[in-house]
Amino acid sequence: MSRLPRWARVGLLGGFIVIYLGAVGMLESFSARPIVTGVIQFSVVLIAVVYMSSGYLAARPGKDELESNPRRSAPLAGVVAGALVGVFVIAMTLLAEAGYNPRDMFIAINPALLDILTFGQSIWAGLVIEVVLGGVLGLAASYLYTSSPNTRSIVVTTLTTVVMVALAAPLFTVMFDGLGIPDSWLFQREGLTVIGAIVVATATAFLKWYLLKTGGARKAMLQVPKVTEKNINLTLWLAAGVVLTVLPWIVNTFISDVLGTVGLYILLGLGLNIVVGYAGLLDLGYVAFFAVGAYSIAVLTANTSFLVGGTVNAPAAEGFMNFWVALPITIVIAVIIGVLIGAPVLRLRGDYLAIVTLGFGEIIRTLVLSDWLKPYLGGPQGITQIPPPPLGPLNTRDPRILYYLILAFVVISFFIATRLKYSRVGRAWAAMREDEDVAEGMGISVVLYKILAFVMGAAVGCLGGAFFATKLSVANPGSFTLLVSINVLAVVVLGGMGSIPGVIVGSLVLVGLPELLREFGEFRLHIYGIILVAIMLLKPEGLIPDARRARELHHEDEEPITDVAHVAIAGGHE
Amino acid sequence: MTAPLSLNRNGHSLTTNVSSRNYRILFERLPVRRIILITLALVISYGVIVGTVATLQTGRYTTADWVNLFVAGVARGSVYAIIALGYTLVYGILFIINFAHGEVFMAGTFTTFFIASGLSSTGVLNQYPIPSLILLFLCSALVSMLVAVILERVAYRPLRGAPRLVPLITAIGASLFLQYTFRGFYGAQVNAYPNIDILQGTISLGGYNVQKSQILVTLGALLLWLALFFVIERTKLGRAMRAVGEDREIAALMGINVDRTIISTFAIGGALAGAAGILFVQLFNSVWFFMGFIPGIKAFTAAVLGGIGSITGAALGGLVLGILEAVGPILFLTGLGIPSPNQLQPIISFGILVLVLIFRPGGFLGAPEEKRA
Numbered sequence: 001m002s003r004l005p006r007w008a009r010v011g012l013l014g015g016f017i018v019i020y021l022g023a024v025g026m027l028e029s030f031s032a033r034p035i036v037t038g039v040i041q042f043s044v045v046l047i048a049v050v051y052m053s054s055g056y057l058a059a060r061p062g063k064d065e066l067e068s069n070p071r072r073s074a075p076l077a078g079v080v081a082g083a084l085v086g087v088f089v090i091a092m093t094l095l096a097e098a099g100y101n102p103r104d105m106f107i108a109i110n111p112a113l114l115d116i117l118t119f120g121q122s123i124w125a126g127l128v129i130e131v132v133l134g135g136v137l138g139l140a141a142s143y144l145y146t147s148s149p150n151t152r153s154i155v156v157t158t159l160t161t162v163v164m165v166a167l168a169a170p171l172f173t174v175m176f177d178g179l180g181i182p183d184s185w186l187f188q189r190e191g192l193t194v195i196g197a198i199v200v201a202t203a204t205a206f207l208k209w210y211l212l213k214t215g216g217a218r219k220a221m222l223q224v225p226k227v228t229e230k231n232i233n234l235t236l237w238l239a240a241g242v243v244l245t246v247l248p249w250i251v252n253t254f255i256s257d258v259l260g261t262v263g264l265y266i267l268l269g270l271g272l273n274i275v276v277g278y279a280g281l282l283d284l285g286y287v288a289f290f291a292v293g294a295y296s297i298a299v300l301t302a303n304t305s306f307l308v309g310g311t312v313n314a315p316a317a318e319g320f321m322n323f324w325v326a327l328p329i330t331i332v333i334a335v336i337i338g339v340l341i342g343a344p345v346l347r348l349r350g351d352y353l354a355i356v357t358l359g360f361g362e363i364i365r366t367l368v369l370s371d372w373l374k375p376y377l378g379g380p381q382g383i384t385q386i387p388p389p390p391l392g393p394l395n396t397r398d399p400r401i402l403y404y405l406i407l408a409f410v411v412i413s414f415f416i417a418t419r420l421k422y423s424r425v426g427r428a429w430a431a432m433r434e435d436e437d438v439a440e441g442m443g444i445s446v447v448l449y450k451i452l453a454f455v456m457g458a459a460v461g462c463l464g465g466a467f468f469a470t471k472l473s474v475a476n477p478g479s480f481t482l483l484v485s486i487n488v489l490a491v492v493v494l495g496g497m498g499s500i501p502g503v504i505v506g507s508l509v510l511v512g513l514p515e516l517l518r519e520f521g522e523f524r525l526h527i528y529g530i531i532l533v534a535i536m537l538l539k540p541e542g543l544i545p546d547a548r549r550a551r552e553l554h555h556e557d558e559e560p561i562t563d564v565a566h567v568a569i570a571g572g573h574e
Numbered sequence: 575m576t577a578p579l580s581l582n583r584n585g586h587s588l589t590t591n592v593s594s595r596n597y598r599i600l601f602e603r604l605p606v607r608r609i610i611l612i613t614l615a616l617v618i619s620y621g622v623i624v625g626t627v628a629t630l631q632t633g634r635y636t637t638a639d640w641v642n643l644f645v646a647g648v649a650r651g652s653v654y655a656i657i658a659l660g661y662t663l664v665y666g667i668l669f670i671i672n673f674a675h676g677e678v679f680m681a682g683t684f685t686t687f688f689i690a691s692g693l694s695s696t697g698v699l700n701q702y703p704i705p706s707l708i709l710l711f712l713c714s715a716l717v718s719m720l721v722a723v724i725l726e727r728v729a730y731r732p733l734r735g736a737p738r739l740v741p742l743i744t745a746i747g748a749s750l751f752l753q754y755t756f757r758g759f760y761g762a763q764v765n766a767y768p769n770i771d772i773l774q775g776t777i778s779l780g781g782y783n784v785q786k787s788q789i790l791v792t793l794g795a796l797l798l799w800l801a802l803f804f805v806i807e808r809t810k811l812g813r814a815m816r817a818v819g820e821d822r823e824i825a826a827l828m829g830i831n832v833d834r835t836i837i838s839t840f841a842i843g844g845a846l847a848g849a850a851g852i853l854f855v856q857l858f859n860s861v862w863f864f865m866g867f868i869p870g871i872k873a874f875t876a877a878v879l880g881g882i883g884s885i886t887g888a889a890l891g892g893l894v895l896g897i898l899e900a901v902g903p904i905l906f907l908t909g910l911g912i913p914s915p916n917q918l919q920p921i922i923s924f925g926i927l928v929l930v931l932i933f934r935p936g937g938f939l940g941a942p943e944e945k946r947a
Contacts, residue, residue, distance in 0.1 A: 020755075023758065023759055024754070024755055024757075024758025024759060025758045026758070104688070105688045105759075105760065106759050106760065107759070107760065107761045108758060108759070276739075280739065282739050282742060282743070284746075340610065343610045344610055344611055344614065344932045345928070345931065345932060348931055348932075348935060349738075349935075350738045350739055350742070351670070351671045351738055351739075351742050352878075352931055352935060354671075354742055355671065355871075355874065355878075355927065355931075356927065356928050356931050356932075358871070359871075359875075359924035359925075359927045359928050360924070360928065362871075362920055362924050363920070363921050363924050363925065363928075366917070366918060366920045366921050366924075367918075367921065369917065370914070370917045370918055371913045371914040371917060372912045372913055372914070372917075372918065486746060486750065489743070489746070490747075493743055523754070523758075525750050525753075525754050526750070526751065526754035526755070526757075526758065528747070528750055529747045529748065529749070529750030529751030529752075529753075529754060530747070530751055531747070532743055532744065532746060532747025532748075532750065532751075533728075533729055533744050533747040533748055533751060534747075536733065536736075536740050536741075536743050536744040536747065537729070537732055537733070537744065540736070540740050552737070
């Protein structure tokens with residue numbers, strides 16, 4: 001590896017990434033999603049991004065070089081990447097012709113994929129196209145590399161925005177239809193029209209240019225007389241409030257339902273954020289509390305619950321109690337279970353704690369699945385016919401009403417989480433997270449505060465579970481797998497551990513988007529995995545970092561982490 | 575960790591002076607943890623003893639049944655032990671839990687499924703069973719080794735020296751990533767690994783009928799373990815690995831190539847996991863992308879049970895876990911009148927994990943409190 005020049009290594013890596021994306025089936029699935037309808041699909045955008053990134057990386061000087069020759073190395077890297085892909089296509093075709101169909105093993109390496117990679121041409125023409133494409137994009141990347149930071153920022157923002165708007169086209173279409181705005185000039189069959197793409201690109205580029213010129217939106221607004229920092233904040237909060245209030249009425253019920261799910265994950269994320277972000281305890285069994293909440297509410301309110309002697313076929317007249325009476329009881333149950341689980345294990349070191357909580361999550365899931373507890377918890381079928389929360393004359397089965405209910409609890413939790421963070425307790429957690437022994441020496445009872453964090457997380461998680469159960473009107477073991485814990489963890493990690501706005505962004509990106517982009521649904525967990533690794537390697541403090549947490553994550557070894565970014569992307573060295 | 579707590583119990587805690595509010599003092603003095611622990615220990619011992627006695631009294635199971643369960647447990651435990659070695663080696667040297675190790679195990683096993691089914695459909699597998707098995711072992715070990723090495727290179731090496739949670743979250747991400755990569759590669763269906771005819775059926779051993787495959791698995795695992803033991807104790811690489819585990823900086827000063835030693839550790843652990851996969855499919859012959867997760871967690875349990883970082887501990891932990899898992903549900907739970915006790919088997923495995931970590935975090939052979947970092 002070390003003999004190869006940097007551009008060759010980066011190029012090969014890029015080629016392998018394209019082949020990987022093809023072999024796991026992403027390219028084929030994403031080719032169904034147009035970016036500019038009839039012109040370019042998302043799969044092509046992905047390939048282009050890989051080639052350009054290879055070129056861009058190759059343009060940078062290597063670890064031991066003082067300067068580089070971008071005009072030469074970037075296109076070369078692109079050519080190498082394209083050539084590798086082209087050769088791969090030829091090899092696969094020849095293999096299949098020789099009677100060893102690669103498809104027997106790798107299900108995604110099929111004619112459809114080869115067609116995407118050759119752009120519908122013959123395999124030899126495909127090789128030429130890939131090489132040229134790689135070279136051209138590499139050259140483009142080298143110009144991007146040598147341009148001024150402002151130009152680079154404008155170009156990157158513009159391209160990203162166009163792709164994002166195009167991906168979110170179905171959502172925008174629904175919203176525009178709801179508002180009665182004609183949009184056929186902008187969107188066409190889930191993608192942008194050519195004119196739409198140009199409009200979005202021009203608008204973004206202009207806006208970005210203007211913002212760069214004036215030094216950011218906030219600064220630009222402050223230059224207007226009588227506008228103060230406080231006014232802007234107030235306006236932003238008001239605007240957010242108005243948007244959140246009217247949102248369900250301009251989108252359809254499906255999207256309202258998705259918004260409800262996002263709200264649930266924000267709730268869960270805020271809860272887990274207390275445990276992971278504030279107190280620094282990695283809890284992989286968070287789903288346990290989610291399940292406890294769902295099952296408690298189910299047993300207490302469903303008319304099929306054993307408490308009222310009902311069964312699925314012969315439900316009782318009504319549940320044991322009203323949702324609003326059951327909710328506090330559910331939270332008390334979660335708190336008790338939180339203390340019972342937390343007290344014995346919280347003295348364990350971080351990584352052991354993670355595994356033990358994971359074990360607890362699995363134990364709870366096994367218990368609810370078992371024949372042993374079937375008379376009480378319903379075994380694999382779970383408990384059905386959970387009534388919606390009664391709310392005066394309102395029908396809480398309607399996703400829109402449920403949305404407001406969840407929103408209300410999200411706002412309450414948001415408020416509590418914010419206040420908690422800057423309270424005495426929050427500072428104690430921060431101290432404990434940074435150095436347990438020192439915190440203990442400063443008079444903080446570490447065990448007490450750990451239990452407190454664990455229990456608060458449990459209570460919020462349980463609240464989420466209760467709403468989840470009433471939203472689906474059923475609580476069954478299939479909903480409480482380890483993946484829920486990992487989803488919530490991904491939400492917290494992406495946004496930034498300890499960051500409250502981060503949780504909201506994390507939920508929108510990781511829970512909201514995959515629901516809307518059905519092609520992504522299949523790769524949701526795949527992408528979660530990539531995000532978890534990438535965030536930890538490149539930006540462990542998350543997208544919207546909490547200031548204190550960011551300092552913690554960077555103070556120890558500034559060197560290795562920055563160093564890492566190169567190495568991880570560039571592939572092998574020495 | 576222990577010292578300040580005992581101070582709390584005696585009422586000389588530093589916090590007593592600081593906190594003026596009485597309820598807090600009361601709560602801090604109250605040994606909540608100790609009360610919960612003792613209750614937990616009593617309840618579990620009571621359940622196990624009563625359950626065992628009651629099960630044995632029913633006389634529903636003959637001695638032959640128990641022997642069968644025991645042997646099945648030993649075979650299963652041997653596989654756990656070999657996978658556990660991967661956790662133990664990595665933990666011993668880097669002090670991180672390689673959460674994705676189960677997926678390393680899956681990678682080799684799932685990939686060789688295609689070779690095995692090719693061999694099986696051409697009849698080679700049953701015609702030349704031993705060369706075929708060796709080929710499968712080598713391929714599986716190679717693929718798993720490759721995955722483990724890439725994992726170390728891409729995901730873990732950049733994070734050396736980062737706060738503990740960071741590599742753990744990376745490992746969880748890598749685990750998901752590998753699962754879904756192989757799902758994308760080979761599909762989501764569950765595949766039946768082809769059987770080898772000569773390994774089917776039972777042979778008589780000391781008056782009891784024992785499955786041939788279980789004997790092969792146990793012996794295979796023993797061989798792998800001995801090979802590893804030799805590598806660690808008798809070779810230069812093994813000495814380098816122990817030295818790096820002891821103190822990375824000093825080892826580097828002594829002229830050991832730390833990076834190479836660490837990557838070798840991952841390679842050895844990965845190869846063992848891949849080989850263990852071929853043993854695993856002789857016992858449970860379904861392969862799919864999620865197959866690595868549960869054995870991975872159980873092997874981790876085995877490693878913790880025996881004392882993470884210790885090779886003998888991994889073997890011991892694996893065997894104890896395997897046997898408890900096979901015998902436990904029926905022995906402890908039937909007597910308590912719990913229906914379908916085998917459903918609750920995960921509770922036994924995870925219960926053991928939780929209890930070991932609570933009562934003896936160092937495991938059987940580890941120090942009572944591991945190095946804290």
